[in-house]
Amino acid sequence: xxxxxxxxxxxxxxxxxxxxxxxxxxxxxxxxxxxxxxxxxxxxxxxxxxxxxxxxxxxxxxxxxxxxxxxxxxxxxxxxxxxxxxxxxxxxxxxxxxxxxxxxxxxxxxxxxxxxxxxxxxxxxxxxxxxxxxxxxxxxxxxxxxxxxxxxxxxxxxxxxxxxxxxxxxxxxxxxxxxxxxxxxxxxxxxxxxxxxxxxxxxxxxxxxxxxxxxxxxxxxxxxxxxxxxxxxxxxxxxxxxxxxxxxxxxxxxxxxxxxxxxxxxxxxxxxxxxxxxx
DNA sequence: ATCCAGGTCTGTT
DNA sequence: AACAGACATGGA
Numbered sequence: 001x002x003x004x005x006x007x008x009x010x011x012x013x014x015x016x017x018x019x020x021x022x023x024x025x026x027x028x029x030x031x032x033x034x035x036x037x038x039x040x041x042x043x044x045x046x047x048x049x050x051x052x053x054x055x056x057x058x059x060x061x062x063x064x065x066x067x068x069x070x071x072x073x074x075x076x077x078x079x080x081x082x083x084x085x086x087x088x089x090x091x092x093x094x095x096x097x098x099x100x101x102x103x104x105x106x107x108x109x110x111x112x113x114x115x116x117x118x119x120x121x122x123x124x125x126x127x128x129x130x131x132x133x134x135x136x137x138x139x140x141x142x143x144x145x146x147x148x149x150x151x152x153x154x155x156x157x158x159x160x161x162x163x164x165x166x167x168x169x170x171x172x173x174x175x176x177x178x179x180x181x182x183x184x185x186x187x188x189x190x191x192x193x194x195x196x197x198x199x200x201x202x203x204x205x206x207x208x209x210x211x212x213x214x215x216x217x218x219x220x221x222x223x224x225x226x227x228x229x230x231x232x233x234x235x236x237x238x239x240x241x242x243x244x245x246x247x248x249x250x251x252x253x254x255x256x257x258x259x260x261x262x263x264x265x266x267x268x269x270x271x272x273x274x275x276x277x278x279x
Numbered sequence: 280a281t282c283c284a285g286g287t288c289t290g291t292t
Numbered sequence: 293a294a295c296a297g298a299c300a301t302g303g304a
Contacts, residue, residue, distance in 0.1 A: 018285065114286035120302065121285080166300025171287085208287050229285040247294075271285075 001058055002050045008072035010095020011044045017096050017272040018118065019218045021109055021125045022146065034129075036061055036102060037145045039138055067097045067221070079262050079269075085239065086266060089273035096268055098221060103186040104179065105146040106219035107201075110211040111171050127163050128152075149179045171206020178204055194222050209248070217264040226255040226263040235270050 015023050015031050024032040030043040040062065041052040051058055063069065076094065080087045112124045125146075132151050133144040153176050160169035178184040184204060189197040194216060201212040210229055216222040226232070228248055236251045237243055240258075259266040 110285080113284095115284055115299080116286095116301085117284045117303080123302095161300085164301060167287095167298085168300080206287065210286060214285075227285070231285065249293095275285080 001053065001055050002048060003058075004047050005049055005068075006047065006073065007094050008076070009044075009049060009066070009068075009097065010093070011042050011049065013093045013095040013272065014066070014097050014099065017093065017268055018275065019099055019268065020101070021122045022105075022129065032140075034143055034145060035065060035105075037134075037136070039136075039140065039143050041140075064100050067100060070097075072097060075262060075265060079259070079266055082260070082262065083258055083266070086269060089269040092273050093269065096265075096272060098223070098265055098268060099218060100221050101218050102146065103189065103215065103219040104149055106215045107175055107179070107186070107204075107207075108146075108152070108172065110214040110218075111175055111204075111206050112165060112168055113214070114168065114206070114211065124163070124165055128165075131163060149176055152176045153180050168206060171204070174206065175204045189216075190220060194224055197222070198225075217267075221264075223264040224256075224261050226252060226259065226267050228252055228255070229271075231271055231274050232267060235274055 011031050012025075012028055014020075015025070015033070020033070022034045026032055026041070029045065030041065033040045033042065038053075038057075038061075043050045051062060053062060072094075076090050080090065108128065109121070109125050112128075113121045116124065129144045129146050132147040132155060134147070134151075135142055135144050137143075152172070155172075155176075157169045157173050160172050165172065175184070179186060184200055189200060192200065197216060197220065198209075198212045201207050201215055202209070207215075210227050213225040213227040216225045217227060228236075228251060232255075233248075233251060236254060237246060240254050241250075255263055255267075
């Protein structure tokens with residue numbers, strides 16, 4: 001199906017701004033995405049975006065996945081009012097949207113992300129999916145969906161190490177076990193206040209504040225979180241503390257004061273506009 | 280070869 | 293509460 005949309009949708013920027021890991025770039029305006037057990041192709045020609053799915057599937061799934069109910073023009077305007085210096089980042093990449101991705105996949109993905117570069121994260125995530133995810137077939141051939149918790153619960157720490165996840169192997173095992181027995185309830189997190197949801201995620205060995213906030217932002221669409229990675233630390237200290245070193249707590253407080261309920265998307269505009277090699 | 284990567288854990292001060 | 297190393301692996 002096709003859709004007409006404004007400049008707040010750019011498929012290249014949406015996919016490549018650092019939130020998605022299971023996609024294939026076919027060309028600059030044509031992406032293949034695996035999510036929610038399906039494979040979708042999206043091609044964009046200016047304001048016209050074509051999705052290889054039915055209207056029903058679009059309304060049931062992809063509309064929410066691409067966050068199309070949210071008015072990003074208003075959101076951008078509100079952000080600039082909060083912090084005028086954000087305008088240059090927004091103008092650079094106005095087509096970013098925060099995807100609503102699967103919680104379990106985001107949890108595993110961001111555990112794997114620590115101390116890895118973007119291309120390496122993608123390799124690890126795809127390796128996990130190709131080894132343990134259900135194999136399906138569609139018009140373009142076979143593909144692997146991201147494995148469910150039950151599927152990964154059968155994987156040993158040694159088997160994860162064989163996939164070259166390194167020291168993250170025991171972290172994965174701990175996370176999967178806690179999801180399986182409900183100590184981390186991914187459905188309940190959906191309805192918990194952000195701080196309680198974060199506390200639940202932090203029970204997992206290998207999930208710290210930054211990874212927890214990435215899960216909350218990219219799976220649960222919690223716009224009030226601000227994943228504080230090395231890039232954000234540089235940006236915040238530069239913008240607000242004249243480059244001086246301050247504690248994480250102080251940086252997070254400043255981000256919260258400045259961006260409030262729009263912290264998550266603010267973070268993403270800054271991230272994509274700041275990270276080297278992400279043009 | 281050495282350093283670093285969308286961090287976190289485990290000690291020490 | 294703040295700081296240092298360790299941690300696996302691969303790419304520059």
